[in-house]
Amino acid sequence: MAATSTLGFVLPSGLSPRRGGFRVSVIRCSASPLTSSTGAVSGLVEKPWSSYNARLVLEDGSIWPAKSFGAPGTRVAELVFNTSLTGYQEILTDPSYAGQFVLMTNPQIGNTGVNLDDEESEKCFLAGLVIRSLSIRQVTSNWRCTKTLADYLTERNIMGIYDLDTRAITRRLREEGSLNGVLSTEQTKTDDELLQMSRSWDIVGLDLISDVSCKSPYEWLDKSDPEWDFNTNSRDGKPYKVSIYFTSSSLIHALHQLLTLSLSFYTFSWTQKVIAYDFGIKHNILRRLSSYGCQITVVPSSFPASEALKMNPDGILFSNGPGDPSAVPYAVETVKELLGKVPVYGICMGHQLLGQALGGKTYKMKFGHHGGNHPVRNNRTGQVEISAQNHNYAVDPASLPGGVEVTHVNLNDGSCAGLSFPAMNVMSLQYHPEASPGPHDSDNAFREFIELMKRSKQSSRAMVE
Numbered sequence: 001m002a003a004t005s006t007l008g009f010v011l012p013s014g015l016s017p018r019r020g021g022f023r024v025s026v027i028r029c030s031a032s033p034l035t036s037s038t039g040a041v042s043g044l045v046e047k048p049w050s051s052y053n054a055r056l057v058l059e060d061g062s063i064w065p066a067k068s069f070g071a072p073g074t075r076v077a078e079l080v081f082n083t084s085l086t087g088y089q090e091i092l093t094d095p096s097y098a099g100q101f102v103l104m105t106n107p108q109i110g111n112t113g114v115n116l117d118d119e120e121s122e123k124c125f126l127a128g129l130v131i132r133s134l135s136i137r138q139v140t141s142n143w144r145c146t147k148t149l150a151d152y153l154t155e156r157n158i159m160g161i162y163d164l165d166t167r168a169i170t171r172r173l174r175e176e177g178s179l180n181g182v183l184s185t186e187q188t189k190t191d192d193e194l195l196q197m198s199r200s201w202d203i204v205g206l207d208l209i210s211d212v213s214c215k216s217p218y219e220w221l222d223k224s225d226p227e228w229d230f231n232t233n234s235r236d237g238k239p240y241k242v243s244i245y246f247t248s249s250s251l252i253h254a255l256h257q258l259l260t261l262s263l264s265f266y267t268f269s270w271t272q273k274v275i276a277y278d279f280g281i282k283h284n285i286l287r288r289l290s291s292y293g294c295q296i297t298v299v300p301s302s303f304p305a306s307e308a309l310k311m312n313p314d315g316i317l318f319s320n321g322p323g324d325p326s327a328v329p330y331a332v333e334t335v336k337e338l339l340g341k342v343p344v345y346g347i348c349m350g351h352q353l354l355g356q357a358l359g360g361k362t363y364k365m366k367f368g369h370h371g372g373n374h375p376v377r378n379n380r381t382g383q384v385e386i387s388a389q390n391h392n393y394a395v396d397p398a399s400l401p402g403g404v405e406v407t408h409v410n411l412n413d414g415s416c417a418g419l420s421f422p423a424m425n426v427m428s429l430q431y432h433p434e435a436s437p438g439p440h441d442s443d444n445a446f447r448e449f450i451e452l453m454k455r456s457k458q459s460s461r462a463m464v465e
């Protein structure tokens, strides 16, 4: 098989990426500033090849020499590629990447360092970051930057490697599907040992949610920073209000209208109480809900449905989260218990759990969708949104019972990207309306959830009256 070098040259058959990549890289490295294993600029003149201190070994037997810029060690995970051009800090802190190495197809990573605002959770949960070129201290530049990417990863004990042919690896993943791999800086481990390690591990069937979920319930108050809030319709968290206009001069008619409108005002001005099941929730989901006026309680993945119902919520959100939805039957049971009792909204893992709870099946995709440029068609409006996505599993629409509508379709491969089951006030999206990182086209989905909760409240009020 022909191998591609770190500069993208195709090497003759028989040369492994390891040897080929190594030779060509030396040329490139001699033109770059030298770095130590933590990414710090070194004053010493080193032989460039001496900094090839890491290996990525994939289960298909390919070995990719690289330079380490994060934590040292040896870790096994599934390798996925992400096509986002920006937003690496949000990707690093998205808990849905637990159990995965993320390879960024954008070759320039680290240019803007990291800052205090772009965190999507408290920690980095991914197993490691794989990039082509690392921007180091001299060229990290942004007005919000507080730290270099290398220092950030090292402090958080996350592995990072650079200076390998990410383009060739992406092609491999696209052709062969997601591959398991081992990232190692340990020179004492042989290639064979690392290969065996990658082949004896599997993400399928692992419950990764319980490691990333919160341990006890908490209230969430933070809204999107008004300076960054791209959707003025989210009203900055103010409760919903209606304007009252009188069109009749008749006093009786006016009084009647006033009574009717005050009832609807009562409904509209009521902040929506939402319980958010944390399967690995991203902060921007919570910020967007809060900006739309919701009062949110976040609960752990194991929180009993009966307890959630006792809190009398207006709606329940099932969040994004890592790994295989079939590995967490307890979460599917919780979703089932809540179905039909209160309006529900699923995002990504939440969507997959809803798909299963409704009687459908999920399957593992070839290499999934990870990036900020996925076109999705809204079947109801015919409009196309460019969306942020991060998932390796999908709901099989053919497995769903009658009455469940596929509302959104991924236009790259026709896979199911959204569901609705009006009879039970269910809506869900396979992708990320909260973006972070990514385009904001789908933000309206949060408003649709608010409207679903309001409609359900109005109809239960009508039934009581």
Ligand SMILES: NC(=O)CC[C@H](N)C(=O)O
Residues within 6 Å of the ligand: 096, 319, 320, 321, 322, 323, 324, 325, 347, 348, 349, 350, 390, 391, 392, 393, 394
């Ligand atoms: N972002 C997510 O919620 C990911 C869902 C699931 N872990 C998948 O890979 O499909």
